[in-house]
Structure formats: C-alpha cells, structure tokens
Amino acid sequence: MDSRQGEHEMAKDFSLPEGTHTVILGVGDMCGIMRGKRIPASHWETICKDGNALSIALLAIDMTCDVWDTPYVNFDNGYPDMHMFPLCKPVAVPWEPGVAFCMAYAEGTDHKPVPIDPRQVLVRQLERAKKMGFEIQVGAELEFYLLDPETGLPRDSSIQVYGLGRSARMEHIVGPIRRQINECGIPIEQSNPEYAAGQVEVNIRYAEAMESADNVIMFKSLVRQLGIHHDYLATFMPKPFFDQSGSGFHTHYSLWKDGKNVFADKGELNQLGKQFTAGLQKRMGEAALCGAYTVNAYRRRQPYTFCPVNTSWGYDNRTVALRIIQGSDTAVRVEKRDAGADANPYLLMATDIAAGLDGIEQGMEPTEPTTGNAYEEFNGDAIPTDLRDAIALARGSDWLKEVMGDLLWEQYCQMAERELEFFGQQVTQVETDRYLRSL
Numbered sequence: 001m002d003s004r005q006g007e008h009e010m011a012k013d014f015s016l017p018e019g020t021h022t023v024i025l026g027v028g029d030m031c032g033i034m035r036g037k038r039i040p041a042s043h044w045e046t047i048c049k050d051g052n053a054l055s056i057a058l059l060a061i062d063m064t065c066d067v068w069d070t071p072y073v074n075f076d077n078g079y080p081d082m083h084m085f086p087l088c089k090p091v092a093v094p095w096e097p098g099v100a101f102c103m104a105y106a107e108g109t110d111h112k113p114v115p116i117d118p119r120q121v122l123v124r125q126l127e128r129a130k131k132m133g134f135e136i137q138v139g140a141e142l143e144f145y146l147l148d149p150e151t152g153l154p155r156d157s158s159i160q161v162y163g164l165g166r167s168a169r170m171e172h173i174v175g176p177i178r179r180q181i182n183e184c185g186i187p188i189e190q191s192n193p194e195y196a197a198g199q200v201e202v203n204i205r206y207a208e209a210m211e212s213a214d215n216v217i218m219f220k221s222l223v224r225q226l227g228i229h230h231d232y233l234a235t236f237m238p239k240p241f242f243d244q245s246g247s248g249f250h251t252h253y254s255l256w257k258d259g260k261n262v263f264a265d266k267g268e269l270n271q272l273g274k275q276f277t278a279g280l281q282k283r284m285g286e287a288a289l290c291g292a293y294t295v296n297a298y299r300r301r302q303p304y305t306f307c308p309v310n311t312s313w314g315y316d317n318r319t320v321a322l323r324i325i326q327g328s329d330t331a332v333r334v335e336k337r338d339a340g341a342d343a344n345p346y347l348l349m350a351t352d353i354a355a356g357l358d359g360i361e362q363g364m365e366p367t368e369p370t371t372g373n374a375y376e377e378f379n380g381d382a383i384p385t386d387l388r389d390a391i392a393l394a395r396g397s398d399w400l401k402e403v404m405g406d407l408l409w410e411q412y413c414q415m416a417e418r419e420l421e422f423f424g425q426q427v428t429q430v431e432t433d434r435y436l437r438s439l
Contacts, residue, residue, distance in 0.1 A: 014048045016041055017092040020100045024093070025052060026221065027084050027104045028214075030118060030412065031063045031293075032344035034221035036084065036104060051083030051107065058082075059106065059116045062415050063294075063342075070411045072116050082106050082114050087214070093222075094180040095229045101184060101222070103214050116408045122213055122350040125403070128357060129255070134262065136353055139206030139252035139333070140216050143341055144223065145198045145240055146173055149233040152240075154198025161195040173230045174200055181222050186215045196245040206252060209349055216249075216345040238292070238340030239299040246300030246307060247341035249291070251349060252325070253356065254333040264332035269315075269324050277322055277334055278366035279359020280352060281311045284321060284338065285383050286397035287351040288390040291339030293416050295423045300340055301385040303375040308338050311380035312370040319374040321383070338383065347404070347412070354403045391416050 016023065023044055026036025035058050039047055057079045060070045073079055085107060090100035106114045113120045129136050148155050160166040167174070174191050177200075182188045187205035194201045202223075204215055220236055227234035239246045255262045255276065263273035292298055300307050308321035313334075315324045323335040334356075339348050358364070367379035384390035394400055394413055401409045 013089055014044075014086050014102075016044060016090055017100055019098055020090070020092070021098040022100070023047075023090050024099065024101045025084060025086060025104050027058070027106050027117075028119060028217040028344070028346060029059055029061065030116070030344065030408075030415065032118075032217060032220070032342065032346070033063065034103075034217050038099075041100075048086060051085045052104075053081045053083050055079050056082045056108075056114060056116070059114060059118075060411060062418065066418075068414070068418070070116075070407075070414065072407045072411065080109065082108050088185075091184050093225075094183050095176070095226060101218070103218055115405060116411055118344050118346040118350075118408065119213075121404055121408065122210060122346045122353075125350045125353045125357070126209055129353065132357065132360070133257055134255045134357075135257070136209040137206045137254045137256055138209045138212040138349055140204045140212055140345070141201060141248075141250040141252075142204070142216070142219065142236070143194050143199060143201045143245075143247035143249075144220075144234055144236045145196070145247065146170070146200060146227060147198055147233040147235060147240075149228075149231065152233065154196075156197050158197060159195055160193060162192050166193045167191075170200065173227070173232055176226055176230065177202065177223055180226065181219060184218070184222060186219050186222070194245060194247075196241070199245055199247065206254070209353065213345040213349050236341040238294075238297045238342055242299060246305060248300070248307060248337065249339040249341045249343050249345075249348070250335055250337050251339070251352060252333045252335045253352065261329050261332055263334070264329035267328055267332065268326050269332055269334075272360060273324075273332065273334065274366050275359040275362075275364050276356035277313050277324070277359070278364035279355040279357065279362075280322055280334065280336060281313065281366055281380055282359070282364065283351065283355035283399065284311045285381060286393040286400050287355065288338070288384045289394040289400075289412065289416055290347040290351045291343045292384075292387075292390065293344075293412070294340075294342070294419050295387050297340040297342065298384070298386045298390070301338075301383075306337075308374065308383070309385055310374060310378045310382050311367075312374040312378035313366055313380070314370040314374070317370065317374065319372075320370050320378070321374075321380070324369075351400065351403055354399075387416060387420050391420065 026034040084104035090102040312320040313322035314320040
C-alpha cells in the first residue's frame with residue numbers, strides 16, 4: 001500500500017464542497033485515461049466506506065475500450081469486480097456548478113492491490129527509492145492539440161510558437177485550462193502556444209512522483225472535459241498531423257534527501273545524477289513501449305523534430321534524449337524527452353525511476369555527453385522508431401517484465417501487438433490514391 005492509500009485508511013477528510021450534488025470519481029487505466037463514474041452526493045458516504053464496484057476489465061481495455069481475454073481478467077473468470085476508493089478530498093469543478101472531482105485508487109474484492117493496476121508499478125519503485133533514502137520529485141510538460149470537434153482540425157492557422165498575440169487569441173480556452181485546473185488542485189506553472197496551429201503546452205509544477213503521476217492523469221481528463229465545455233476537442237494523440245509538430249510528454253527527475261536535491265553540487269549535475277542518467281540510457285530502448293505504445297506514437301519519432309531517436313544525453317541540448325538542466329541546486333534535474341503525450345504516467349515514471357535507481361545501485365557511468373546535433377553525431381544507442389521494434393525489445397526484456405510484473409507486462413505487450421496487427425490489416429487511403437490507378 002502506498003502512502004496516499006494509507007491516508008485513506010487513516011480516515012482522511014473526504015467531505016464534499018458545499019452545494020455538491022455529484023462527484024466524479026475515477027482511476028487511471030492501462031492507457032493512462034481516467035475512467036470512472038458520476039456518483040450522487042447522497043451516496044458519497046457509502047462510497048468512502050465501502051468503495052465503488054466496477055469491473056476489473058477497466059484496467060484491461062485499450063484506448064478504444066476494446067476488451068480481450070487476458071491472463072488476469074477474461075471470459076473464464078467472468079471479468080470480476082474491483083472497487084475504487086477516493087484518494088483525496090473532492091474539489092469543486094469550476095465550470096460545472098454542484099459537481100466535484102476526485103482521484104481514486106483500485107482495490108480487489110480481497111482488499112489487496114490489483115496486479116494489473118499500472119499505479120502499483122510506480123508504488124513499488126517509490127517504495128524502493130524510500131528504502132534507499134530518496135524522495136523522487138518529477139515535473140511534467142505536456143503538449144496537446146485543441147481542435148474543432150466536428151472537423152478534427154485546428155481553428156487557427158498560425159504557428160507563432162510562444163507568440164503572445166497567438167496566446168491572446170487562444171486565451172478563451174487556454175486561460176480556463178490554466179486557472180480552473182489550478183483551482184482543482186493541480187499546480188499549473190505556465191502555458192504557451194506550441195509549434196503548430198492548435199497546439200499548446202502546459203507545464204505542471206514538480207511534485208513527489210506519485211502525486212505528479214496522479215496530477216497528469218487528472219490534468220488530461222480535466223482538459224478533455226473543459227474542452228467539451230468550450231466546444232473543443234482536446235487530444236493528446238502524439239502525431240495528429242504528420243507534417244506538423246508532435247505532442248510530447250517530458251518528465252523532469254530529481255532525487256531529494258533531507259530537503260536537499262542530491263543530484264546537485266554547486267548548481268551542477270553530480271556523480272549521483274550521472275549514475276541515474278546512465279541507468280536511463282541503458283533501459284530506454286527496452287522500456288520504449290511505456291512511452292510510446294501505438295503506431296501513431298512512433299510517427300513522432302523523426303529526426304529534426306526535437307523528439308529524440310537515440311539515448312544521447314547533454315547539457316541544455318534539445319536534440320538529445322536526456323537533457324541536463326543546471327542552475328541553482330534546487331533546479332538541477334534530468335529531463336527525459338522521448339515519451340508521447342498519450343503515455344501512461346505511472347508506467348513511464350516507474351520504468352524511468354527503476355532504470356535510474358539501477359544506475360545508482362550499480363554505479364553505472366553514462367556515455368560522454370553529446371555537445372552538438374544528436375541527430376547527426378551522438379554518444380549512445382539508437383532507440384525504436386517503430387512499434388514493431390519496441391515490442392520486440394519489450395518482449396525480450398526480463399528487466400521490464402520484472403518492473404511491470406508478469407501479468408501487466410503480458411497484457412500491455414498484447415495491447416501493443418493488437419495495435420500493430422490492426423494497422424497491418426488496413427489498406428489506407430494514401431495507398432489507394434497512390435496505387436489504384438497507376439499500377
């Protein structure tokens with residue numbers, strides 16, 4: 001049981017904001033999508049005590065809600081129930097009067113963690129870090145598109161990355177994302193227009209790793225809901241348009257002990273930080289599936305797109321996979337830049353942290369830093385740029401299997417394989433247009 005679930009056991013205050021008539025309660029699924037129920041306030045006290053029942057299949061579906069026979073949950077065992085319990089005090093949803101929002105955790109009917117719950121993968125690594133004497137802080141940067149819900153296209157035509165004029169034109173939707181999601185308890189640091197029409201980036205302030213991962217799950221759900229309220233389609237699809245900027249999910253890691261950043265030495269990355277970086281380098285390839293699990297996610301992994309294609313690291317270099325940020329001791333951190341915006345934060349952070357802690361425990365040394373263009377010359381190894389290669393590396397990784405747990409590892413690999421098979425069975429419109437009348 002992680003510390004946040006422990007808080008529930010200690011009868012934390014789950015009282016509802018005044019005037020609440022409905023509570024949104026949900027958990028993060030295998031794809032990092034928040035799923036759950038809307039619950040009448042009159043039933044909330046019972047939910048806090050006994051939980052809310054729903055099928056474990058929720059943790060065994062893909063992004064389209066397709067379900068298949070998996071080793072843990074299947075037709076033979078009847079897709080049994082689990083229960084979700086609130087993790088924190090519900091907060092009022094600013095744009096829906098009378099509605100409150102609350103993150104939950106999953107528990108089996110045996111009152112034990114659910115083996116295929118991706119949140120538990122991160123729980124295990126944070127318990128490991130705690131035993132080593134570390135608290136892990138993670139900051140998250142998320143890019144996404146705000147599109148017309150009917151056409152699926154941007155409503156603006158300008159790029160103007162960081163343009164304040166473009167910011168003003170998008171403020172009617174991005175402003176509420178900053179302000180109202182911040183009011184929901186997710187600490188938003190800033191927003192800016194990104195390098196494509198309709199694309200924005202929002203930075204969430206760093207926090208303890210589990211809190212950070214929960215924040216990402218809630219943030220993405222709230223952005224989608226707020227988009228609906230303002231008649232926008234908000235999508236975290238990594239590459240909605242091949243000729244436009246992809247949407248990434250950058251994670252910023254630092255380890256803390258006794259209130260101090262143990263990666264820092266006079267504002268620079270120290271040996272411990274380099275060992276953590278070396279661990280990340282070693283496992284990036286075999287853990288690639290946890291940052292990119294669809295065919296589309298690998299369309300983002302192209303040279304000269306600011307998305308890495310190798311395990312290089314360097315100082316303040318946006319062409320590498322692992323960008324070292326220095327400055328004050330509190331600011332020193334490792335930024336990992338390969339994941340797509342749709343990545344499950346629990347699995348992404350858990351595998352990154354597992355790799356980094358391995359680096360520390362085993363005293364690993366990173367390669368020489370890359371000082372120039374990492375798309376041309378780099379120190380490190382190539383990482384998968386297509387789903388087939390990523391699946392092969394994940395399937396061949398005993399390390400990844402151990403970190404994720406046998407059941408979730410198998411189920412997650414199956415999901416990726418089903419995605420690959422689905423796309424392999426399609427004849428695309430591009431193929432028809434190109435070949436039908438010319439061959």
